[in-house]
Amino acid sequence: METTVSSWNLFQDGYLLPVIAVVAALAGYLAANSLFRKAIAAIRASIKDVSIPFELLVWPFRSLLSLIALAVVLHYLPLTAATGDAVRHTLLIIAIIAISWFIMRLFRVFEQFVLQHYATKVRENESARKISTHVSLARKILNVLLVLLAVSSVLMTFDTVRQVGLSILASAGIAGVILGFAAQKSLATLISGIQIAITQPISIDDVVVVENEWGRIEEITLTYVVVQLWDQRRLIVPIAWFIDRPFQNWSRTSAELLGTVFFYTDYSVNPETLRHELERVLASTPLWDGRVAKLHITNITDKSVEIRALVSAANSANVWELRCLVREQLIEFIKSNYPGWLPKLTMEMDQGKAGSL
Numbered sequence: 001m002e003t004t005v006s007s008w009n010l011f012q013d014g015y016l017l018p019v020i021a022v023v024a025a026l027a028g029y030l031a032a033n034s035l036f037r038k039a040i041a042a043i044r045a046s047i048k049d050v051s052i053p054f055e056l057l058v059w060p061f062r063s064l065l066s067l068i069a070l071a072v073v074l075h076y077l078p079l080t081a082a083t084g085d086a087v088r089h090t091l092l093i094i095a096i097i098a099i100s101w102f103i104m105r106l107f108r109v110f111e112q113f114v115l116q117h118y119a120t121k122v123r124e125n126e127s128a129r130k131i132s133t134h135v136s137l138a139r140k141i142l143n144v145l146l147v148l149l150a151v152s153s154v155l156m157t158f159d160t161v162r163q164v165g166l167s168i169l170a171s172a173g174i175a176g177v178i179l180g181f182a183a184q185k186s187l188a189t190l191i192s193g194i195q196i197a198i199t200q201p202i203s204i205d206d207v208v209v210v211e212n213e214w215g216r217i218e219e220i221t222l223t224y225v226v227v228q229l230w231d232q233r234r235l236i237v238p239i240a241w242f243i244d245r246p247f248q249n250w251s252r253t254s255a256e257l258l259g260t261v262f263f264y265t266d267y268s269v270n271p272e273t274l275r276h277e278l279e280r281v282l283a284s285t286p287l288w289d290g291r292v293a294k295l296h297i298t299n300i301t302d303k304s305v306e307i308r309a310l311v312s313a314a315n316s317a318n319v320w321e322l323r324c325l326v327r328e329q330l331i332e333f334i335k336s337n338y339p340g341w342l343p344k345l346t347m348e349m350d351q352g353k354a355g356s357l
Contacts, residue, residue, distance in 0.1 A: 020076075025069035032065050052112050060102035067095050093154050100150040107139045133203040133220060137196070140222050195243060196220065202242055202249060207316045209248035210237055214316075250316050258292055259319040261309040261326045265334070269305055269341045271297055274330065278309055281329045287322040289314045304343040 040054045074087060114135045202208065202225065206217045210227055213235055219226040225242065227235040241247075250257060263274075275295040282288040292312035299306035309326055313319035334341050 022073050025072045028072075029065045029069050033062060036061055047113075052109060052116060054109060056105045056108055057102065060098060060105050063098045064095075064102060067091060067098060089157060092157055096150055096153050096157075100146055103146060104143055107142055111135050111139045132205075133200060136204065137220060137222070144222065196239060201252070203252075206252065207250040207255070209250070210235060210241075255315040256289065256291070257313060257316055257319045259311050259313065259323040261311070261323050261330070262298075263307040263309070263330065263334075264304040264343050265307060265341045266343055267300075267305055269307070269338075271295060271307065273338070274307065274334075277330060277333050278311075278326065281326055282311060282322075285322065285325060287313055287318045287325065289318075303345065 037058070040057070044052065044054060071091060074084070074091070077084075079087065115132055196202065202217050202220065204217055204220065208215065208217060208227060213227070213229050215227040215229040215235060217225060218228040218234070221239070223239055225237045225239055227237060229235055278295050279293055282293050289312055292310055294310040296308055296310075297305055298308040309330070311319070311322055311326060313322050
């Protein structure tokens with residue numbers, strides 16, 4: 001009987017509390033995970049948007065719950081002092097990483113929420129594109145700062161590194177000068193990225209001409225910009241390029257554009273007839289936005305007359321298609337109805353000299 005009681009006391013002292021802690025930690029993990037999923041479902045139902053990626057938060061949240069459960073169980077495990085300190089130190093490092101991971105995912109979800117709210121897929125919405133650029137660059141800047149803070153926090157958990165850190169702080173001025181010279185190009189690039197975020201000479205989905213290439217701004221990071229060209233190639237441009245050099249931005253304040261079409265005809269052309277045909281062509285297509293429709297003789301040479309048609313469209317894609325349509329339709333109109341208006345070369349021969357030969 002005494003042996004049974006002592007065995008029970010030993011189990012109660014050595015193993016009962018850890019078993020209870022494991023069961024309680026597992027139950028708490030399952031309950032918290034279930035509540036978190038229900039909260040996500042409730043938030044998604046309230047905002048009525050299924051495209052926001054709340055699922056990005058699930059695994060970081062589960063990792064935090066797991067760390068909390070392990071910390072609870074560890075408190076009741078009969079470990080030696082050295083083993084317990086090593087395990088706690090490891091859990092602390094993992095906890096710093098997990099918290100940083102969760103916050104970075106939270107930034108990502110918030111960014112997507114803002115982008116969906118302002119409907120960034122609408123290219124003509126200038127305020128939406130500016131908000132999109134601000135939020136995207138702000139998230140990337142915060143991610144960089146968060147990573148630096150996490151790495152510093154992990155290093156400071158080591159006593160040796162913490163002591164060295166105090167010495168480094170004592171000579172921070174010298175270290176700052178050395179690092180400034182060594183990493184001045186990287187720092188200039190980072191500062192350019194922040195300057196782009198503040199001044200915004202470019203925004204997401206802006207139409208630009210860079211290095212004589214036409215394309216749209218697809219992505220802006222702290223170090224480079226991705227331009228999607230018209231033929232679906234990607235041009236990677238350093239972020240400082242947009243600060244140091246001039247470039248064309250066709251949609252900085254508005255996506256609306258004017259397009260020109262040039263014709264070269266004979267002197268016998270009637271501009272008023274062509275003007276009426278241009279108006280008819282424009283009225284028959286949805287590519288024209290109804291703002292500008294003009295036709296003028298802009299130049300003459302000894303052989304032809306230069307005629308310019310000026311048209312307008314809602315964006316760069318439409319103005320390109322509209323220019324091609326106007327060019328094709330007016331050329332066909334001249335060929336079919338007034339072939340004499342086509343440019344021709346007139347030659348005169350002196351019949352007297354020709355007969356004498």
